Amino acid sequence: MALIPVTVLTGFLGAGKTTLLNRLLRGAGGLRYAVIVNEYGELGIDGSLVIGAEEELYELNNGCVCCKLRGDLLRVASSLVRRPGGFDGILIETTGLADPAPIVQTFALDDLLRQHTRLDSVICVADARHLVHQLRDAPEVGSQLAQADLVLLNKADLADAATLAAAELAVQQINPAVELQRSVHGDTPLAQLLNRGAFDITRLHVPKLRLGAAPAGGRRQRYAALDAGRHSFGISSVSLSFTRPFERSRFIPWLQRLVTERGADLLRAKGIVALEGAERRFVFQAVHMTVDSGLDRHWNEGEARESRLVFIGRGMDTEELRGELGHCLADTVAMTP
Amino acid sequence: MNAPSSLLTLLGASWEFGAPVVAVAWAVEGGLVGFAFGDGHLAVADAQWHGGPRVKPKPGGGVAVVPATEAPPRPVRAACHEGSCLSLAADANGGFITGGDDGRVVRVPPVGNPQVLAHVPGGWVSALACSASGVSAYASGRSVLRLGPGLGGTQAIELSAPATALAFSPDGRGLAAAHSSGVTLWPDTGPPRTLAWPGYHRVLAWSPDGTYLVSGMQENALHGWRVADSGDLEMGGYPGQPLSLSFAHDGRYLATSGATRPVCWGFDPPHAAASPVECGIRSLTPVTCVACHPRQSLIAAGYHNGAVLLCQPGSDEGLFIKGSGGGAVNGLAWSADGSRLAFGTQDGVFGWLELPDALFTSRTRSSIRKGQP
Numbered sequence: 001m002a003l004i005p006v007t008v009l010t011g012f013l014g015a016g017k018t019t020l021l022n023r024l025l026r027g028a029g030g031l032r033y034a035v036i037v038n039e040y041g042e043l044g045i046d047g048s049l050v051i052g053a054e055e056e057l058y059e060l061n062n063g064c065v066c067c068k069l070r071g072d073l074l075r076v077a078s079s080l081v082r083r084p085g086g087f088d089g090i091l092i093e094t095t096g097l098a099d100p101a102p103i104v105q106t107f108a109l110d111d112l113l114r115q116h117t118r119l120d121s122v123i124c125v126a127d128a129r130h131l132v133h134q135l136r137d138a139p140e141v142g143s144q145l146a147q148a149d150l151v152l153l154n155k156a157d158l159a160d161a162a163t164l165a166a167a168e169l170a171v172q173q174i175n176p177a178v179e180l181q182r183s184v185h186g187d188t189p190l191a192q193l194l195n196r197g198a199f200d201i202t203r204l205h206v207p208k209l210r211l212g213a214a215p216a217g218g219r220r221q222r223y224a225a226l227d228a229g230r231h232s233f234g235i236s237s238v239s240l241s242f243t244r245p246f247e248r249s250r251f252i253p254w255l256q257r258l259v260t261e262r263g264a265d266l267l268r269a270k271g272i273v274a275l276e277g278a279e280r281r282f283v284f285q286a287v288h289m290t291v292d293s294g295l296d297r298h299w300n301e302g303e304a305r306e307s308r309l310v311f312i313g314r315g316m317d318t319e320e321l322r323g324e325l326g327h328c329l330a331d332t333v334a335m336t337p
Numbered sequence: 338m339n340a341p342s343s344l345l346t347l348l349g350a351s352w353e354f355g356a357p358v359v360a361v362a363w364a365v366e367g368g369l370v371g372f373a374f375g376d377g378h379l380a381v382a383d384a385q386w387h388g389g390p391r392v393k394p395k396p397g398g399g400v401a402v403v404p405a406t407e408a409p410p411r412p413v414r415a416a417c418h419e420g421s422c423l424s425l426a427a428d429a430n431g432g433f434i435t436g437g438d439d440g441r442v443v444r445v446p447p448v449g450n451p452q453v454l455a456h457v458p459g460g461w462v463s464a465l466a467c468s469a470s471g472v473s474a475y476a477s478g479r480s481v482l483r484l485g486p487g488l489g490g491t492q493a494i495e496l497s498a499p500a501t502a503l504a505f506s507p508d509g510r511g512l513a514a515a516h517s518s519g520v521t522l523w524p525d526t527g528p529p530r531t532l533a534w535p536g537y538h539r540v541l542a543w544s545p546d547g548t549y550l551v552s553g554m555q556e557n558a559l560h561g562w563r564v565a566d567s568g569d570l571e572m573g574g575y576p577g578q579p580l581s582l583s584f585a586h587d588g589r590y591l592a593t594s595g596a597t598r599p600v601c602w603g604f605d606p607p608h609a610a611a612s613p614v615e616c617g618i619r620s621l622t623p624v625t626c627v628a629c630h631p632r633q634s635l636i637a638a639g640y641h642n643g644a645v646l647l648c649q650p651g652s653d654e655g656l657f658i659k660g661s662g663g664g665a666v667n668g669l670a671w672s673a674d675g676s677r678l679a680f681g682t683q684d685g686v687f688g689w690l691e692l693p694d695a696l697f698t699s700r701t702r703s704s705i706r707k708g709q710p
Contacts, residue, residue, distance in 0.1 A: 051461070056498055056499065056517055058518065069537065071517040071555075075499060082421060083375045084355060084356040084376055110555070110578070115665075
């Protein structure tokens with residue numbers, strides 16, 4: 001049974017989300033979408049099913065403040081999976097102030113939705129001209145960038161080169177694993193927006209470290225070390241890579257402890273990890289306390305068995321994480337007091 | 338979970354339509370069973386099967402099945418909604434009522450064409466319930482409406498959150514509406530009151546005497562209330578979401594889905610020290626639906642792989658109604674007299690079968706013999 005792909009479209013007010021959504025629906029090439037929106041607006045594309053769902057957030061009863069689900073989305077999406085062959089995918093448009101994490105958790109934690117759907121991608125549309133200011137003014141912008149696997153810097157034609165470069169740098173500081181694209185009127189080719197498999201742990205994208213390298217777009221930037229998160233409500237990212245393999249019995253418990261103890265501040269994490277003695281890659285991704293992990297493909301012959309990990313959240317400290325992870329490496333000489 | 342032979346092929350009839358079954362209900366007058374589909378249709382099957390299979394008790398125990406001599410009557414399909422059927426209930430006045438994602442509430446009488454009872458433009462009618470006295474209630478978003486004899490038109494209340502389920506108390510005098518953070522009770526006279534409990538409440542079941550109201554929650558748990566004094570009952574520990582609840586006919590236990598076997602909670606009376614009991618055969622696939630027999634201590638359980646089993650609380654045995662296949666069982670319903678069981682699946686397989694008492698009395702006798710050689 002084919003799982004229904006779910007694409008979440010986030011973005012701050014006025015970034016061009018609705019324009020992109022309309023383009024997606026019109027140019028879907030015969031594909032039909034069920035579109036879940038918070039409010040009925042100008043949307044109303046022939047042949048597409050537009051459904052309103054309240055942005056009803058509630059906390060799971062497990063005492064964890066970060067485990068939030070979207071109740072009304074559950075109700076609506078659960079009914080959609082009983083609708084036969086009527087559509088090829090679900091698009092969820094969020095309001096500009098919404099945190100996408102509860103949507104991701106709703107699809108990850110519900111039995112029925114897990115059986116019938118797969119979260120394909122979280123796309124964030126940002127206004128290239130205003131992103132840097134918005135990051136400073138509204139905490140939701142940082143969360144949206146952190147959860148996204150694709151950021152469209154829209155209205156790129158209206159921004160000057162320096163503004164554009166600053167916006168790109170800001171995105172990459174928050175989310176180094178994101179794919180960044182400039183767009184004008186949401187003109188990104190549709191094929192790049194759909195079927196991204198961004199939540200498929202076997203297709204996990206964790207970039208190599210590129211400290212000081214040019215951000216996407218090819219423009220050379222001078223790398224300037226800034227206080228992480230200074231302009232983004234403390235949201236920052238830490239990218240680490242290790243050439244020595246990890247010891248399974250130390251790394252897995254550490255990861256579990258990280259998401260349990262710091263889940264509220266951990267917006268997003270992902271990693272491709274080499275475990276000592278394992279012929280296959282260990283991959284994981286997390287949104288707050290919701291973790292998906294498993295053994296992926298075999299390491300290729302001659303492939304460098306390098307572990308790459310990215311953590312995005314509030315108060316993420318590079319040296320602290322590097323230190324903790326260092327203790328999880330194999331063959332570490334035990335430190336005794 | 339493959340059955341060598343199933344009771345369905347011996348004693349029942351089944352069909353396949355190319356759309357998921359959303360809900361199953363028997364009409365109050367018996368003999369008619371409705372299947373609501375995800376493509377907006379309602380199929381109504383007539384269980385008065387002339388020349389159908391019969392069960393004959395054999396002298397000395399056991400039963401013999403006399404095969405059918407005629408084909409079963411084909412279900413009649415009625416187009417009720419433009420999109421999907423979302424909800425189904427048996428109308429106290431006969432026939433069925435369905436709610437759909439076109440915002441319509443449609444009555445399908447036993448004879449004649451469907452009629453639109455109500456229309457909420459742009460809304461979804463996600464939940465429906467009918468009381469024995471003929472009052473119908475439906476929910477769209479946060480609004481809950483009821484109409485029927487003696488109400489003087491349509492009455493409405495607004496909930497604090499969108500409704501997920503509706504259920505009339507057994508005496509029909511109270512309507513419960515589940516939603517995020519609790520359940521709202523709307524009595525036939527007087528203002529509504531809320532039974533609050535944090536979390537997302539998705540399904541409801543009343544105990545047969547109306548003493549207890551239980552909700553199945555997203556958080557892999559049940560929450561119950563003693564309605565008279567709003568006393569809380571917490572029931573948890575499920576590996577999955579318990580989204581199907583059914584009280585035993587005598588109210589002595591509540592059977593639920595949410596695990597790989599039906600889970601039964603004692604309600605005779607419920608107490609904190611009691612732990613739930615699983616019954617039926619061991620399985621690897623989750624139970625998706627449960628339905629308690631209206632007269633006997635028997636539970637019909639539907640599984641995610643399409644199997645349907647009969648089991649008894651406290652027993653590890655099971656009797657196959659239907660083997661796996663056809664997708665997850667989305668609906669199970671007993672006719673009011675308990676002589677027939679109907680089912681429907683995610684892949685659109687649906688049907689019903691005769692389960693006369695002779696079948697169970699002979700089984701009981703043989704199991705007693707087995708127990709005392």
